[in-house]
Amino acid sequence: MEKETSLYALVTEALCQEQLDEAVNLIFQIAICDEKELLTPKVKSLKKECLEQLYILAEAYLDSNEVQEAEKLITAYLYLQEDERINTLKNIYLQKKKQIDTVCIEQAEKTVQKCSSLKEEENKCHQINIVKYILLLLAVALILGGIIGSFNSPTQRRQQDVVSIEKEAKDIKTDEGEIKKILSSLIVQWNNAHTQCDLSTLRSLYDYSDKIKFYGQYLTKEQCVQKYLTIYKKLDGDFNQDIVSAITYSRTKDGEYRCSFVKSVTTKGKTQNYPSYLVFRTKNPGWYIVEESDEVTDRNLQKKSGNSMTNMNFVGKIDGKYKVTLNLVNDKGDVYGSYYYNKYDKNHTLKLHGTISGKQLQLNEYNEKGENTGFFDGKLDASRFYGIYTNYKGLKMDFDLSLI
Numbered sequence: 001m002e003k004e005t006s007l008y009a010l011v012t013e014a015l016c017q018e019q020l021d022e023a024v025n026l027i028f029q030i031a032i033c034d035e036k037e038l039l040t041p042k043v044k045s046l047k048k049e050c051l052e053q054l055y056i057l058a059e060a061y062l063d064s065n066e067v068q069e070a071e072k073l074i075t076a077y078l079y080l081q082e083d084e085r086i087n088t089l090k091n092i093y094l095q096k097k098k099q100i101d102t103v104c105i106e107q108a109e110k111t112v113q114k115c116s117s118l119k120e121e122e123n124k125c126h127q128i129n130i131v132k133y134i135l136l137l138l139a140v141a142l143i144l145g146g147i148i149g150s151f152n153s154p155t156q157r158r159q160q161d162v163v164s165i166e167k168e169a170k171d172i173k174t175d176e177g178e179i180k181k182i183l184s185s186l187i188v189q190w191n192n193a194h195t196q197c198d199l200s201t202l203r204s205l206y207d208y209s210d211k212i213k214f215y216g217q218y219l220t221k222e223q224c225v226q227k228y229l230t231i232y233k234k235l236d237g238d239f240n241q242d243i244v245s246a247i248t249y250s251r252t253k254d255g256e257y258r259c260s261f262v263k264s265v266t267t268k269g270k271t272q273n274y275p276s277y278l279v280f281r282t283k284n285p286g287w288y289i290v291e292e293s294d295e296v297t298d299r300n301l302q303k304k305s306g307n308s309m310t311n312m313n314f315v316g317k318i319d320g321k322y323k324v325t326l327n328l329v330n331d332k333g334d335v336y337g338s339y340y341y342n343k344y345d346k347n348h349t350l351k352l353h354g355t356i357s358g359k360q361l362q363l364n365e366y367n368e369k370g371e372n373t374g375f376f377d378g379k380l381d382a383s384r385f386y387g388i389y390t391n392y393k394g395l396k397m398d399f400d401l402s403l404i
Contacts, residue, residue: 051077058089067096101140180249180394182287183259183280187247190278190289191263194241197232199225206289207281213291216301224292240266244273245371248364250390252377256281256290260364260372263294275353275364275372295364298355299334312337316401318389326385326401328363330356335363352376361385 206221279291354363365374378387
């Protein structure tokens with residue numbers, strides 16, 4: 001059942017992303033690879049849901065006399081399972097198809113009779129009529145053969161399932177990949193505007209209606225631009241900024257996107273790297289920056305809060321199956337440390353750094369190259385740290401860790 005378990009995980013992911021077509025195809029693969037009595041309860045549940053959708057849609061098409069679409073769905077259903085209700089629906093389909101074919105045959109017979117009468121008038125018309133007669137018989141044969149072929153070749157038709165449902169879902173859901181492309185372009189504009197002292201571009205990037213959380217302060221967009229301009233003038237324009245890591249995207253519960261990266265700042269011949277982030281919010285007609293900061297600034301601000309230092313050690317699982325061990329230090333609200341997957345040794349650790357506010361603990365994950373490769377967003381209580389972990393691919397997984 002290893003293959004079934006793997007396919008079930010893919011089905012779950014596809015359903016979470018509303019990719020119905022892919023989910024149905026994966027269930028077909030499960031049905032092909034395993035005997036029905038070996039299917040797990042989870043797979044049976046998914047299969048039952050798929051069958052219900054196929055049946056309801058097929059019945060609707062039959063009610064509206066759209067027999068060709070109904071044929072596709074009935075074939076997909078029979079590929080997965082044959083039961084009494086689908087056989088009943090199949091019989092209804094065959095009756096409607098037969099009625100349509102009968103009409104076609106009657107029309108063909110009328111055409112033949114008309115051609116026969118013309119035969120007496122002209123020999124040339126007689127030859128043409130014979131050809132038409134043969135072609136009509138061939139058309140009828142093809143129609144009848146299509147019915148048999150459709151039920152004898154489910155493998156060829158299993159890809160033709162509920163396409164209309166999937167298309168409607170895709171039209172409603174915004175493509176997250178497109179959003180990331182837009183945000184990536186805005187971050188490049190933001191970076192170039194800093195290096196080139198392009199104040200007009202900076203103004204266009206910041207939220208125009210609300211105050212921005214700008215390195216711990218809530219400012220208007222004009223105040224943010226003036227802060228930058230003051231620093232630029234102090235440095236006599238000797239300022240260069242580059243993004244030197246991949247960008248990690250994590251979506252918050254209110255629909256904002258936190259984009260984390262490492263920026264390299266060079267002034268007076270000295271270069272320093274800062275783990276930084278921008279938070280974007282969508283407003284008509286686009287996406288705008290509502291928060292800007294870096295972790296050095298956040299750490300300094302947290303040190304001023306007066307929170308005491310504590311050590312925290314956790315063990316638990318990510319996605320319910322990956323065992324991990326975390327070692328953290330809370331230094332006046334500035335939280336840092338490391339963690340490792342238990343299947344590897346302690347030498348293969350990933351660094352963690354973030355902040356805590358009340359019970360909300362957020363940690364960025366960094367590899368040995370200093371690249372931001374993940375993000376923990378969770379709650380901390382007396383005995384647990386739990387929430388959502390986002391990996392470098394943007395895949396979100398639950399995590400639940402116990403304090404030891």
